[in-house]
Amino acid sequence: MADAIDLSDFQRRMDGAITAFKSDLASLRTGRASANLLDPITVEAYGSQMPLNQVANVTVPEARMIAVNVWDKTMVGKVDKAIRESNLGFNPIVDGQTLRIPLPELNEQRRKELVKIAHDYAEKARVAVRHVRRDGMDAVKKAEKASEISQDDGRTLSERVQKMTDDTIGRIDELVAEKEQEIMQV
Known part of the structure; x- marks a missing residue:
């Protein structure tokens, strides 16, 4: 009965946040x-x-x-x-x-500004992922309330949505750390 909620749509939306974040990072200058x-x-x-x-x-x-x-x-x-x-x-x-x-050489102050911008982009991506998580959790609660799924299935789906969120935010953190290292490299 857990098929009442399609998690692939939430995964697609989280992947979209990652894609947009990668695009934002690509626009940052690294020297x-x-x-x-x-x-x-x-x-x-x-x-x-x-x-x-x-x-x-x-x-x-x-x-x-x-x-x-x-x-x-x-x-x-x-x-x-x-x-x-x-x-x-x-x-x-x-x-x-x-x-x-x-392209002039980047001085240390400009590098730090670029790292700050990269972290801002990362936070925006995390917020987008959290919005998708919220939508997923709401869908699970709504299905549970409408008796489309059992409480056990609801708990299982909620855990899967949370795991997708954690994995996606972890990937965002990895990407911003890589970009920070690339920017700070002289």
Whole structure:
């Protein structure tokens, strides 16, 4: 009778929180250039906000340089402005239709700020997982109250939801620890 509640949906939602968290971590700079650093940037293009990768090609020609090749000449100024106003600390150099973004060395203070941001991202991911847990526990209680499942099945399902939560939060903690180590590496 425990089939009344499908735990795979809750697992999928927790996995979604992990995926979003990984995406957030990828946008943090670790001293090496990565095309993912520009993923959060949107550009005012053709009357709407568009992701940078839909108006330009982002490449990494060197370890400390990102190149953004804008497809439409008229968009170069808007892409430059979007990158400068992104609060990522980038200062692009315009070279025709290409913007070159040199990545300066990270000082210790900036590294600590990035670690703090990574921990903020981790906390947001944990909160999202806890919301999924709450929804799972509510579903179990509701099914128990409606006599769709027994109390024993309810307890078993609650324990499984809690284990999924613990495993997912453990994975988030591992990911943030790896990212912290990567950021602090000189």
